[in-house]
Structures are given as structure tokens and as C-alpha cells.
Amino acid sequence: MASADLVTWIDRTKCHRDRPMEVLCLGPGRTGTDSMRVALKTLGFDDCYHGYSSVMENPPDNYLWQQAMDWKLKGKGSFGKTEWDQLLGHCRAVSDLPCVLFSKELIETYPEAKVILTHPPKGFERWHESCCETIVQLRDDWKRTLFGLINYEARLTRNTFFRSFDAFWRNDFRTNARAVYEEHCTSIRELVAKDNLLEYDVAQGWEPLAEFLNVSVPETEFPAGNDPQNFFSRFGAADRRRRQESISGILKVGAIVAVGAAIFWRIRTMQ
Template sequence: MADLQLYQWIWPLRQPSRTRPTDKPMAVLGLGMPRTGTESLKAALEELGYATYHGFEPAGNPGDCVTWCNLIEQKNKTKTMKMTTTKTAGKVEPLTAKDFDKVLGHCQAVSDTPSICFADEMIAAYPDAKTILNYRPNIDAWQKSITAVVGRNEALIGTLIKRVLVLFSPELFWLQQHVNRIDFDTLWRGDIIANATTVYKEHYAHLEKTAPPERTLRWCVQDGWEPLCELLGKPVPNKPFPHKNTPEEQQKVLAKRLWPLARDAILRFVLTMVVVAAGGCWLWARWR
């Protein structure tokens, strides 16, 4: 937590302080893995009347990343405390609905990361919410999809953004912290390509044992409206089920959200270099 506090001082960014209206409780936890129709599920849930927090949201609201990083830190400390008998280690409270509502209070549903990295905590925090385990019937096809997405995102973001521009943009810095701490370290255990299939299988095996069966639906996009509407007690819409977030759409969304931040960071970088060069020239002229 100390490093996060230091980072928040160096790269300050306003965090959300949302509150949940009493008449709009958390209703749906979409806890399936990425690339299993999470964006299509979001579109479907919103058609049914549930504002939904999806994995793209932090890219559009980088301040959310600070809160999510603090939440994953608290989750990890709570886990460590459960594994140790050291009384002097201090007390860390488990995450509650109040903690999550700071970032999710405006929504009644979640889908994709970062929420799935808090699956157990969210199930406990929102005991009345229904759980949807969206999945892909073909794991091999899913693994190929994830691998392709990783390659495309690496090409889109590039070394310049990850190593240099993040230092000149609080928004990019916290987006990178979010990806590193939550996606890379927590979900994928340090290696997306090597661990994808194992993580996928273990994620569903765990939730199929721990999620309350009376309010949990195992569902894939091909199942369409009917199972979702039955679970949620909603009439079936008279329209085709949405199919969102093709690889091309994902790239467009990321580019639209990241490049304005990268452009501003480039400007700050250039201005910094100009100031440093001017200062160096002035000092050289005085000492010559």
C-alpha cells in the first residue's frame, strides 16, 4: 500500500466517490472470463434495464483505476492475513459493498475485468445479486482469441507508451498500474499466454462450487435472451441478441480512449525535454 500512496502523490488523479441509490441495488454479477461475450452481455443487460460496468470502463475513467488498485491491494492483504498466524501483522477488513460502491455505485451489473478478479468478494458483498457465468463452449477457440488480443494490444500500445509516456500522464500511469496489478498479476498470474487455459478452467471450476446455485446461470452467447430473462424475471426483448466486441471493435475502442491520453503525454514529454535542454544550455553557458 505504501507504493500506491507514493504513486498517488507523484501521479495524482481524482478517484470516484460514487454512492448507490437505495432503489437500485447491485442485481447482476457477470463473472465470466474475458472474450466470452462480456461486451455482448453488457449490451443485453443494459437492454434489460441494468446499467453495467464493463472492462472498458477504466479506460474511459482512469480515476477508477486508482480505486481498483487500492481494492486489489486490500484483497491481497486480507488473503495474506488469513494465511498467517502473526498477531502483529495488523488487521485488514474484508471488502464490502461500501468499498465496491465507491466505483460501482452507479451500476446495477458488472461484466468482465476487473470485477471477475473480485468474484468471491462481490458474491459475498451483494448477496441478493444474480450470478452469470458466461463462457465459451470451445476452450481452444477461446485461448486462440485471448492470444490474438494480447498480440494486437501489444502492437497498439507499444513500448513508447508503456515505458515512457506513462511517466508524463497520470491517466496512462494508472491505466498501466491497473493492467499490471489486476489483469496481469492477479488474473493471469504473470503470464497470459502460458496460464490462460489453466486460469480459465480453474476460474469456472471454483465459481461453480462457490456461487449460490439457486441464483447462478451458466450461459453462453449462443443461448440468447431466454435463459437470461428467465433468471432475471424480465420479458424477452423483441430484437436479436446483441453481438459486440469483435477484435476490430475492441481495437477501435482502445484507440479512441488511449490516443488522446498519449497525445497529451507526448506534448508534456516534448515540453519537458525543451525545458531540460534549455536549462542545460544555460548552465553550460554559465560554466564555460
């Protein structure tokens, strides 16, 4: 993932596909999706889109994600290959939400891409606990919700990330997680031919992944997971940057108001 300080503001509506989409990693969040992003980039599938891409790296992506969700969830407008190529045209691979919410659409849009279905490396119960300790806790943090009211970027990114999360888990992760997870896996298996699908656990390391993608096994260690400490560290860094930008913006407005007031007062005293 890019540093929280290295934020771009690229308008994807002006972009197009400049490389083939080759890998769709469609396992739910916290099943090694961040490790998969790093692994796929190491194997040459660059860039790999991830939830962090829109949350921390290029916030304007969220405009297109909101358009995609309005289309899927509300039947509003349209969102087809042209829009997918605008949003994901710089990527050879995808992983994590919000992409996973659109698994069927991405499989149909990029039928030549290989599909990977990641499973929790430590079993369902530990995975469920991990999600509650990270994503659910972050979503339910009232301080971050309040901050979103005064910081445009925080509000924009939060709306996309948690809207896609809640939509995927039918608005109740704690209750629906197992049923939705099983339904999702069944759906992927039905949509993808067996020889084009790898069901994978990141604990398996490089070999099955490299074999499936027909690439050489790297000499480096398989990338470590996105543990809760790392997860909150990344969001914390993004929050600090946004707070600093908000403070800077307030100070600039205050300075402009102060200068304007001084000029007004000076003019009045000269009359």
C-alpha cells in the same frame, strides 16, 4: 461503451450506492463480456461495470481498484462493502476484469445478486487465441508501455487493467489459461446456489438470459461481440485522445516557459 471522447473524472470515494446490485457476470474476459454489458443495459440493468469503465470512461476509478488489489494481493489496508458501494454504487451489474478478479468478494458482498458465468462461444482454443491476439498483444506492446511513462492517465489505467489480468491468470496467461479457467468455473459453482447461477454462452441469445433475470425478451438483436478490430479501434481512439492531451500539455508548459523567459529578458535589458 461510452465514446473514448466522453471521459469523466468522478471521484468515487465521494459516491455511494444509489441502486441495488442485481447481476454479477463473472466469466473471464473475451467470453462475451462486452456483449453482456450491452445486453444487460438493454434489459434495464444500468449501469453495467466493465473493464472499459476504468480504462476509458472514468480513470479515477483506478485509484480504488489499486486499493482493492493492494488489499487482495498484498494484504495491505482494507476493502469492504463501503468501498465496493463507492466504486460500483452507480451500477446494477458488473462484467469483465477487474471485477472478475474479485468474484468471491463480490458474491459475498452482494448475496442477493444473480450470477452469470459466461463461457467462450467458440470453444476454449479459439478463445485462448482471441485473448492472445488482443489483450496479451496489447500488454506486450512496448510503445504503449513507453507512452505510459509520459502520460499519467495511460499509466494509471494500464497499471490497473494489466495488473488485474496478470493476477487473475497467475502471471502467465498462455501457460495457465486452461487451469485457471477451470478453477474459476469450479469456484463459482461452489460459491453460488444452482438456482441463482446461469452458465451461459452469448450465442444462445436473449431467451435464457431474459428468463433467468425474469425480464421480457427484447425485440432488438442480441449485441454483437467485441471482435479484435473493434477492440483495437477502441484502445486506439483512447490512445489518440491521450496523445493529443499530452501534446497540448507540453505546448502549454512551453508557452509558459517562453513567456517567463521573455519577461526575464525584458527586465534584464531594462536594468
